[in-house]
């Protein structure tokens with residue numbers, strides 16, 4: 057008898073047994089993490105999460121009950137983890153074991169394309185991101201100041217036309233955040249997550265890529281709007297590049313903006329890690345869409361809050377006037393305006409444009425926690441083993457309302473929290489003010505400095521010149537529709553506000 061074969065079989069059996077045991081253990085740990093009851097096997101808790109009348113109606117209560125790490129149900133009985141624990145979030149954002157989840161991948165594929173910086177992975181991502189970064193360094197962003205100021209002044213002229221009347225500030229801000237053409241199409245996008253889309257997300261996890269690609273061609277209104285937005289962005293990118301190429305051939309310096317710089321680098325040395333012309337065009341939709349409504353909506357929410365807090369608004373206006381008087385025509389140091397920056401940070405904290413982001417574990421892994429949690433079986437754990445394929449939701453909005461981090465008044469819009477020096481507690485996350493609105497890690501928002509500078513200049517222009525009040529029905533609510541949208545009482549995208557010229 058060959059004992060070698062026996063030992064070999066036994067060892068293989070033992071290894072398989074161990075592998076199955078560990079996989080089951082990982083799954084049962086997830087199942088035993090406490091979380092809210094699921095109202096339906098079909099939708100799980102997804103309706104409550106994505107379609108509540110005001111974003112967070114359920115989520116913020118769940119966080120109070122179950123803490124910063126709990127389990128919810130996705131469609132068809134799937135287990136998902138909702139995570140607002142800063143240590144866990146840091147781990148996931150910086151770990152190579154997590155990638156975009158399936159519904160995020162689909163949205164990126166539809167809206168931005170697989171060749172965009174958001175669509176690519178690993179080395180391609182590093183290369184494209186490094187190339188694009190030229191346009192987003194602190195120095196590069198300072199060069200945009202004249203553009204931001206010019207657009208802000210146009211915004212003033214438009215607001216003046218309806219001085220004293222109740223207006224919807226969203227379209228003006230969206231136009232001002234630089235893309236007139238795309239706005240006209242992107243407002244057609246969802247003003248709320250529909251039942252079909254929620255089921256779609258559940259199904260998408262199980263569909264092959266070729267079928268999803270074919271789905272882009274379906275004649276559905278939302279998809280048609282997305283296709284148009286994407287096509288327009290591609291046309292804009294192609295046109296800009298064509299003009300730059302022609303200018304370069306005539307010996308004109310084209311390095312005055314991001315496209316010119318990227319093209320110039322490619323022309324100088326095609327062998328280096330530069331972007332090809334096709335790759336440059338492929339970035340247009342991300343640049344135009346990712347940076348437009350995110351910034352515009354943060355500002356719209358902020359201005360509504362300012363209208364709700366007249367005293368703070370007066371103080372902010374006084375700071376703007378005195379800073380500009382003191383600057384006497386020389387450049388203003390926006391970062392040295394405490395009330396302005398407290399207001400922007402608080403707007404970003406309370407209204408993160410992407411309130412929840414999805415990731416999927418590519419390998420079995422273990423997520424660390426700040427403290428410990430108690431499972432349904434009474435076990436105390438400080439690390440959560442998760443199996444490959446586990447979907448996790450990065451609960452950005454919940455993180456930004458954690459009482460342990462922001463204080464007992466975390467649910468209130470209160471810019472003064474940034475002035476008393478108490479708001480920074482624990483390990484830093486994100487690139488700005490310990491916030492996760494721009495996320496963190498290798499895929500954090502590329503345009504965060506651009507967005508901050510743009511908001512600083514717009515707020516100085518608008519609040520310096522107008523007093524904002526609320527119309528009789530103060531109806532603005534935050535709802536979820538891929539991003540956090542301000543909506544009016546009838547559920548349409550918009551924020552109603554009155555602006556009266558003060559100087």
Ligand code: HEM
Nearest residue numbers: 173174346347350351409410413494495499501502503507
């Ligand atoms: C308040 C304004 C903004 C917010 C809150 C915001 C938020 C975000 C978030 C959360 C992500 C990561 C998404 C994910 O990984 O799931 C992201 C990515 C990105 N953002 Fe922003 N964004 C803003 C403005 C901008 C602007 C103005 C631009 C450019 C002009 C921009 C360009 C990008 C790009 C290119 C990425 C993809 C980065 C990558 O995948 O490496 N964003 N943004």
